[in-house]
Amino acid sequence: MYKISTKVSEFQLKSLPDIAEKLVLVREYNEMTDKEAVEKVERLCDEFGSSKGNPSLITDLMGDPISRVRQSPLYGMLVAEFGEEKEIVGMIMASVKTVTMGKKTMNNELPTYVKVAYILGLRVLPSHRRLRLGTMLVQKLEEWCMQRGAEYAYMATECSNKASIDLFTLKCAYLKFRTPTILVHPVHAHKKPIGSKIAIVRLTPQIAESVYRHIFINSEFFPKDIDTLLSNKLNLGTFMAIPKKYLSKWDPKKGSESNFPPSFAILSVWNTKDVFKFQVKGISRLTYAGCAASRVADKWMPWLKIPSIPDLFNPFGFYFLYGLHMEGKGGPLLMKSLCSFAHNMAKEDKGCEAIVAEVGKWDPVREGIPHWRKFSWSEDIWCMKKLGTLKREDDDQENVVNDWCISPPSSSVIFVDPRDF
Known part of the structure; x- marks a missing residue:
């Protein structure tokens, strides 16, 4: 990436995103040197998201920034460095694996396998948003995934996360793909x-x-x-x-x-x-007291089977x-x-x-x-994109390449891998 030595104010950068991009270097995460800076970005993004007066769900990665993808067969994280100080201001990660497309091959015996990348953990510091850094991180991660054989990439987010959905669908050409249900x-x-x-x-x-x-x-x-x-x-x-x-x-x-x-x-x-662990923040004192009271009653009178609310306000x-x-x-x-x-x-x-x-x-x-x-x-929105025209092992058998992104579901069943949650 290009770098320029002239320091530019945050106001100037927001009005000139093309210049801002030249101050950014996207590279692979170094677990030995980047851990503290990445944890800082995660913490600041969580604090920003929970400062609007509404309850929010905070993720505690327990000292391992890539814990959510570490169990996958192939995984990686990219970070965005900004300016001469090489400050880490954003990151994104992905896992790559081989899964079924839900279709059989022509001989009706073997499933159709394809290599996919699951994208998650996109974070950009509040002070450096609206500079196309999110788009840059997604594009660079897509290149990283294609180099490792991924033909498709997909991401998941709650249906209310308009900013994330717009970034992937409007700026990165992802298509809304599936809408599974999360039951808690x-x-x-x-x-x-x-x-x-x-x-x-x-x-x-x-x-x-x-x-x-x-x-x-x-x-x-x-x-x-x-x-x-x-x-x-x-x-x-x-x-x-x-x-x-x-x-x-x-x-x-x-x-x-x-x-x-x-x-x-x-x-x-x-x-x-x-x-990893979660923590709910931003609730009122009255709500907190009511939840605590339900737990006390459930503990001391379990025979009543009171539907108590557990302690979600600590990790x-x-x-x-x-x-x-x-x-x-x-x-x-x-x-x-x-x-x-x-x-x-x-x-x-x-x-x-x-x-x-x-x-x-x-x-x-x-x-x-x-x-x-x-x-x-x-509804949990999954968005997907076809990354390239890489050849699959079973293409010779089918003699056809289907675009999974635009195909209707061949089954009502989606196998949700716990490594991707």
């Missing part, structure tokens, strides 16, 4: 009941992989490295709920090679609290539920029991205050996931 349920002081006629079976990572490849192979975003995901230390287990009367007729050791029970549900639990963690699937007439009840089982796991884990799931907007499994509407998002 607080962890209470009392245990959730599980039906006496329901058995909860824990699957080994190998069996879970077999089952998941069978169930999700035609969904969108199912990761090719599902085996790595299931064996990760943050994965707390994969669990299946089935009616006890079918327990003797189904062999969990054979996985997908065994006939599934007529009704079952399955999910995996990911421990995000060891990666807290949560469990992320993924790989959720159910079948049969009893599927919703079995899924509810699995979510109750995960809730009870979280209750015994200090500092875990919520369980979270993200599913396709029209995924039938949504019916069986307990959640609080006031804590959930009915």
Whole structure:
């Protein structure tokens, strides 16, 4: 990038963004030298966002600026240096992996895999905004991702984040792609009941992989490295709920090679609290007191099963539920029991205050996931862009290249990777 030695005031820069761009150098993050400066940018951006008098959600990365992508097979962060002082004023990161597009190849046997980049963590100091730095960071990160084989890039944000949506769709040519739903349920002081006629079976990572490849192979975003995901230390287990009367007729050791029970549900639990934490700021004292009172009552009178609000006003963690699937007439009840089982796991884990799931907007499994509407998002906007015309391994078989960005969903199911949340 170009650099000029003349110092320019902030007012001049905002009126001359083309000059400002020449003062910026976008480069890869150096974990040894950039950590403190990146943490400062993150902190200042959070403080700016929470200073408007409304409640806000602050992210605590626990001393590791790239913690949210570190579990991915390929990841990186770019930072923006400004001026002669080489001050870090912005950053962005991405992970790259291979996933299914939700379509089969022409021989109707193998799924269509594609390498995608997930973009997140875009931050620019409030004092350096409106200088096209966000656009520059996105464009440079796209180049970084293409050099590593990514054919598509996508990002996710809440539907109310107009600034982020406009940046990606209006300035960086992304298209609104999918609108999954985020479902959140607080962890209470009392245990959730599980039906006496329901058995909860824990699957080994190998069996879970077999089952998941069978169930999700035609969904969108199912990761090719599902085996790595299931064996990760943050994965707390994969669990299946089935009616006890079918327990003797189904062999969990054979996985997908065994006939599934007529009704079952399955999910995996990911421990995000060891990666990052959230904190709610900006609420009134009256609201804080009311939430605290509900927790005290729930703790001392658990038999009343008061729907208490956990302590979200100090850094807290949560469990992320993924790989959720159910079948049969009893599927919703079995899924509810699995979510109750995960809730009870979280209750015994200090500092875990919520369980979270993200599913396709029209995924039938949504019916069986307990959640609080006031804590959930009915639409989480995913925007996608085709980065280039790189050749895929299966192009010779299909002899056609489809643009995933403009294709309608081939399935109501989206496999949400916990490494991307």
